[in-house]
Amino acid sequence: MSDLISYQLEDGIATLTLNNGKVNAISPDMISAFNAALDQAVQDRAVVIITGQPGILSGGYDLKVMTSSPQNAVALVTAGSTLAHRMLSHPYPIIVACPGHAIAKGAFILLSADYRIGVEGPFNIGLNEVQIGMTMHHAGIELARDRLRKAAFHRSVINGEIFDPLGAVDAGFLDKVVPVEQLQATALAAAQQLKKINMTAHKNTKLKVRKALLETLEKAIELDQQHLG
Numbered sequence: 587m588s589d590l591i592s593y594q595l596e597d598g599i600a601t602l603t604l605n606n607g608k609v610n611a612i613s614p615d616m617i618s619a620f621n622a623a624l625d626q627a628v629q630d631r632a633v634v635i636i637t638g639q640p641g642i643l644s645g646g647y648d649l650k651v652m653t654s655s656p657q658n659a660v661a662l663v664t665a666g667s668t669l670a671h672r673m674l675s676h677p678y679p680i681i682v683a684c685p686g687h688a689i690a691k692g693a694f695i696l697l698s699a700d701y702r703i704g705v706e707g708p709f710n711i712g713l714n715e716v717q718i719g720m721t722m723h724h725a726g727i728e729l730a731r732d733r734l735r736k737a738a739f740h741r742s743v744i745n746g747e748i749f750d751p752l753g754a755v756d757a758g759f760l761d762k763v764v765p766v767e768q769l770q771a772t773a774l775a776a777a778q779q780l781k782k783i784n785m786t787a788h789k790n791t792k793l794k795v796r797k798a799l800l801e802t803l804e805k806a807i808e809l810d811q812q813h814l815g
Contacts, residue, residue, distance in 0.1 A: 588619035593626055599777045600632035609645030610638050612691045616648075617665045621672070628677060631785070633777045636695065637683040637769075641709070646690025660811060666691055667725035667807045673698035674796050674803070677789040679780040683773035684760065689714055689748075694726060696759045697733040700792075701780070703773055704751040704759075705766040711759050712748035724806035724813070732799045734758040 590613075592603045602623045604610045627634050638644060647666065652659045673680055673695075682699040686709045693713055696702045704711065713730065715722050722743050730743050738757035741747040754760045764772045793800075 588622065590616050591619040591623050593623050595626075595630050595632060598630075598632050598781055599635060599774065600627040600630055601635045601637065602627075604636070604638045604644060608639075608642075610642055610692070611648040612644055612646060612662075612666060613648040613651055614662055614665060617662075617669055620669055624672065624676065631678065633678055633780050634676070634680045635683055635773050635777055636680065636699065637773070638685050638692075640766075641686035642692075643682070643684045643686065643688040644692030644695060645687065646692055646714075663723055663725075664807060664811055666694070667723070667803065667810065670694055670698040670725065670729055671800060671803045671807070675793060675800055678785060679777075679783075679788060681773055681776050681780070683769050684711070685766070685769060687711065688759070693759055694729060696754075697729050701776055702760045702762075703769060703776065704754060704763045705769050706751060706763055707766060709751055710748045711751060711754040712746070712757075713742050714746050714748060716744070717746040724809045725803055728799070728802045728806045732802075 590606050592605060594601045606613065606616050647662055651662050679701065680699045681701045681703065682696055684696060684702060684704045686705060686707065688696055688711045690713060693711055713726070727743055730739055734742060735756070735758045742757060749757050749759065751760060751763045755763055
C-alpha cells in the first residue's frame with residue numbers, strides 16, 4: 587500500500603498504521619496514502635482501525651510543508667480538512683486506536699472517527715494551534731465545535747488547552763481509555779462488535795446525523811481557501 591501507512595486486512599477489519607517518522611507528521615504524501623488506504627477499505631468492505639506508533643498517533647501537519655510557502659500550507663490544510671470530511675462520511679465504521687499523543691491534526695483525526703480508544707499514561711491530546719502562533723482554520727473550528735463538549739471546545743480551540751487521556755474523554759476527543767497493553771485487543775473487540783451492525787443502515791444514519799456538519803465543513807473548507815490564500 588505505502589511506506590507511510592501500512593494496510594493489513596484480516597477478518598473484515600482493515601488496520602491502517604501511520605508510520606512517518608517519530609511524530610507521524612501529516613504531509614501531502616501521507617494524506618495521499620490515507621486516501622488510498624480508505625479506498626482499499628471500501629473495496630474490502632472492511633471496518634477500519636487507524637493507529638500509529640508506540641506513544642503517538644500523530645503530532646500534526648508537517649511543519650516543513652506548512653512553513654515552506656503560503657500556497658503549500660493552504661493546500662495541505664485543504665487536503666487535511668477534505669480527509670476529515672471523508673472520514674466523517676465513510677460508509678463503514680472507523681475506529682481510532684490512539685497509542686499516545688495526538689496533537690493538532692492528530693487530534694482532528696480523533697474528531698473525525700466513529701469510535702476512539704486511547705491509552706493510559708502521560709500523553710498529550712488536543713489542539714495546540716494558538717500555542718504555536720496559528721489562527722485556527724474554519725474547518726477545524728467547526729469540526730471541534732461539533733465533536734467536543736461545549737466548555738472544552740472553547741478551552742481547546744481558543745486557549746490551546748492540552749488534555750491528558752482521561753481529560754480527553756471528558757472533553758470529547760476520546761471515548762474510552764485502556765492500559766496500553768490492552769489497546770490492540772480493545773480496538774479489535776470494538777471492530778468485531780461494529781461488524782455486526784447493518785452497514786447500509788450505518789452509512790445512511792451516519793449521513794443523516796452528520797448532514798449539517800458535513801455541509802458546514804464544505805463551506806468552511808471554501809472559506810479557508812479564500813482566507814488563507
